[in-house]
Amino acid sequence: MKGRIRFNVSTLGCRTNLAEADRMTKELEMLGLEHVTLEGNPHLCIINTCTVTQQSDRKSRHLIRQAISHTKGGEVIVTGCYADRQAELLRSIPGVTSLYRNQDKEKIVVDIRRELERWEGSLTLKAPDRRRVLELTHTRALVKIQEGCDQGCAYCIVPSVRGKPRSLGLDQILQEVEGLIWPGCKEIVLTGTNIGKFGQDTGEGDLAELIKVLLERTEIARIRLSSLELNYLSPHLRSLVMEDRRVCRHLHIPLQSGSDEMLRKMNRSYTVDQFVEITQEMQEKVPGLALSTDLMVGFPGETERDFELTCELVRKIGFARLHVFKFSERPGTPALALGEKVEEETKSRRSRCLMELGEKLALNFKQTQVGQILELLVEKDSGEGRYIGMSDNYLRVSFWSPRALHRGDLARVLVKATRGAEVQGELVASPDPRAAGTAITVVEPINNRQGEQRCKESWWPRRTQERRF
Template identity: 40%
Template sequence: METSPARKVAFFTLGCKTNQYDTEAMQEQFVKKGYQVVDFQEYADVYVINTCTVTSLGDRKSRQMIRKAHRTNPNAIIAVVGCYAQQAAEEVLSIPGVRVALGTRNRSKIVEYVEMAEATESSINGVEDIMKVREFEDTPIESFDGKTRAVLKIQEGCNQYCTYCIIPYVRGPIRSRKPSSVLSEVQRLAEAGFKEVVLTGIHIASYGKDLGDTSLLELLKAMHGVSGLERIRLGSIEPNLLTQEFIDCVRDLPKVCRHYHISLQSGCDATLKRMNRRYTTGEYREIVHRLRKKMPDTAITTDIMTGFPGETDEEFEETYNFVKEIGFSKIHVFQYSPRKGTPAASFKNQVSPEVKEKRSRELIELGHSLELAFMKSFVGKQVSVLFEEEHPDMKGLYEGYTEQYVRVTAPGGPELAGMILPVEIYEINRETNSLEGRVVR
């Protein structure tokens, strides 16, 4: 008897690490139902596009990918999920080929929605009112590819309402994944050979607040006990998480990487106030000082926004000087983009695209020089590297990351994969932006 070939599904993910996790979880749903996952460029029966709406660029790219999928197979079922679909379901469903719009909930039912749209030859709007949702939608991942570093989603939603940000409206209020569910996934990851997990969510600093009897710190302590797991990396956090108690405790949890991505957004108090960010530059400085005092080898990275409404040349200069003073190891610079429905979209004194561009360029340049200075501090020293894969262009070289998330290249072969080894650093490769060294045997 002939068996019919497996139906094919392809995925495209835009935006953050949380979206990457959600895509992997949806992928697993399709595989369980017998679908074959193919590359997004290939012909497939179903395309799932996990979208982003943090900036207008996210919306535009989401639409581009929908059109691309439709061109590859005009008869395919296209399912659009994530933040852009949550925000503009009708708009998304009006794009040719789109048969399912699913927002930031019910992703665990993605296969049912797709098959229902196919069976009924209709389009389905599965977007729900996210503001009423109070439970974390648990979509555990049970099978993993043989990688060394895994992303683990522990939290959803945000209650902060920064004036520029659309996320609280499209992801809803904070919901934390139960510690037991997080721990069983960590256990599975460790058993599958993963040495490092990266904790992700929309606002992980608020982890546990809705559950009442736990916190991010408690979760870290519990994860720390999982044998086989060697590194726990925190995704982006808010400065206020880093109280003296938190810092004192994590210092005694050596598996927690000495790498903190502490969201800054602006280095000017007046701008921070208009953004409704809940800290001052003085508090931020103090937190960094505390952290470095207890853990001097810590990498501090951040996000900075340029061109927030009303940002004057003087305000920008304050930000520039603050970034320089803190001496971040790496910064991610992005330009303010008005999002409909957020307070800042109607603020006066919107900054012109040219000025935003110019300020971004200046900060990016500063970021490069700070990054270089940070990398230089490792030359001549020994670092601990988790090796991941062969260098894409050079045979005989293997790549991995330090705890501080600095890329390191060293001579070696596949025997290094998944190993954490001491490496002596002898120089910086400016072209690949990595450290070069040799494994200390």
Template identity: 35%
Template sequence: MKKVAFYTLGCKVNTYDTEALAEIFEKEGYTIVNFHEKADVYVINTCTVTNLGDRKSRQMIRKAKKINTDAIIVVAGCYAQTAPEELIKIPEVNLVIGNKDRKNIVGLVEKILERKKDKINAVSNIMKEADFEELSVHEMKGKTRAFIKIQEGCNQFCSYCIIPYARGPIRSRKPESVLKEVKKLAESDYNEVVLTGIHVASYGKDLGQGSLLQLMQEIHKIEEIQRIRLSSLEPRLLTEDFLKSLSELDKFCPHFHISLQSGSDRILKAMKRKYTTAEYKQYVKNVRKYFPLASITTDIMVGFPGEGEEEFQETYHFAKEIAFSKIHVFKYSSRKGTPAAKYPNQVKGEIKEERSKKLIALAEKMEREYYKQFIGTTKKILFEQEVPSRNGYYEGLTDNYIRVFAKSSEDIKGQIKFILLQKIWKDHVEGKLI
């Protein structure tokens, strides 16, 4: 029996895509093994958001070939979609397949295994793609929360971002397909579903029917599902009407990841973001009106071309004013093919590093402040796994995305338990099983 191994870089959408590809291989009789084991086929599902993602992808290609010099190396995902000619020239690579036509992956691999071809570049123009590619997942291996891809592509074209070119235009998955998958996952004892996509807020716009809210309302009716969570959101989605309706769904997890990128209006405009800081502040106010204790997390980029000390300080103070519960801070990475790569006043690496450290320190302080208000309260936790470094401890998430450790004499993975939150650690809260 042939063996296949996978390595995933990047976002939750990539994680979902890898799970779907694994199921395709399994249906064709392949055995899934750990990436560090000897396999006949290695699939590296790549990310190209930053130069680091590209570099890491190339490292994993070389690593796979070292594990088994006779293996077929497949490069899939966003880096594959945007730079197929570059990747197919790498000696170790046999197959490059992007973000479409992935149902053909096993057939293409078989062609190479049968020595009909040594190398295949199967990447086609994704910018003309109009339909959502159905890649279903019936089990998220090793996971207690099920990620469900409901949408593909992005039409925003922010000046720094390569993703619209890697994922193509927006395509929504039909509601009946989403609901069918949720029901199957519910039957497999998943308590929580996380709705994910490249630009989730645009769900339904291309279908001419349905909306993200309507989809969530239908999922809410599925009895076995106890929690519904959303991945990253576009700020403009968060109108009063949307949030009022959302607040009526008691299974909804009050965690909003609202991408900011910069707290400077001048930089937001240069980034081609579609809101101002004043508008963003109003969207956050809307959230807190209907979800007073919600976790509000974000992404902030430092060192965008033209960001001076004044613009950085605006970002720093704006983040402080909003009081985020968590910030993913990342440094601007120039991506060939994006407008920002040609902008003047590129920021030096050491300045990006310094600004990143300052913002991370602020983020850690705000995270602790957010946690403080829950100490001494009891919360429901969905436990995901045993803590590797602490015997008898399990970790999981509250509905509002606080990571909690608690000791248990029995295996509570996959279960929802009441926990008294007692003590704040660096990146989590410790609690006691009630």
């Protein structure tokens, strides 16, 4: 019966949700279940919901209805932040068979396994398939290192549904990263509700110490950071980004507003001057650094001048990518008591202006990379010698290669041109020399961290250990 059980894991929202969904998918496949899309009419569906905005609530309800329709009387399990906030509402929906709070999410697969054992007797794990495990990592594997937040931003409902900061243990994180290296994963993305809080509750060091341990004790080729609050970008962490090429030249630092008055009302923990000082230092010392950010428009009391200050600051910093959100009222958050609501039409206009500015800045950043040699992680074979890969500074590049490449290879590519939003290049070095298992000489591109060309001897033995579960 195991081979005939189809399942689907669908998720909305943040990278923490995505990391949790990836893990559940892998674990269920290890039990012998078949992963399908919703259109594949699964017997079992897990919905990992989001509630960060009103739109997220609507999307969560829509996805739940879709799952109920496609499972045709099967199991529909709902979890995530919307399930935490609207548990009674979701329990009343015909077709929702189980509900798990965020703090109980780890029990989902345990309970499914127990149910399978009850029907099928003793259950034996399948041997892991390297190719399938790598497919489930989305090329860049998400590694959850903590969850929960007590930052207290006036607009945010996340602390009430994710709880206080809780870090995973260092050994657990190391084991997961080693398990991802085993099938051939080259890049991990450290993610969580507020990754800057890592280690504060366990005493195992902070985020910078975690990265240092991963660099020293694993052979992962790239470490990327997900969203990181400015006040946790410590001097130690900044030095790691500046000095170690295995730490990706991409930082996503939420700004929210370029007005000190708005930042104060939002209960953000920095000023505009502090944000400029740190980001400009990073841009000066890390050539090719991509900075991306979150921006909120329409927060209660935001004036036209506040919005203009935001636009001015965004231009000054020159972000490579903007994520723009309209303020959304969330029950129980301090922002509801502020009054001075901004009209929806004004929110929409300001959102459009920032998104248009973001498109121009993104194009400007891409053009600065023309003539640079970037190391790309191959994501897709487009056919006829064309491939698509992601650089460490978060550029997706379409490039030509005279030799066959595979998903997950690392390749050095010269950026030749931009065509609209597309970045184009061509291969200039053999793919993924670090997987060869022999001593090699790597010629660093001209745009290295110190800005000078050099050679170095590298040793990257092939991993042979079994994956631990």
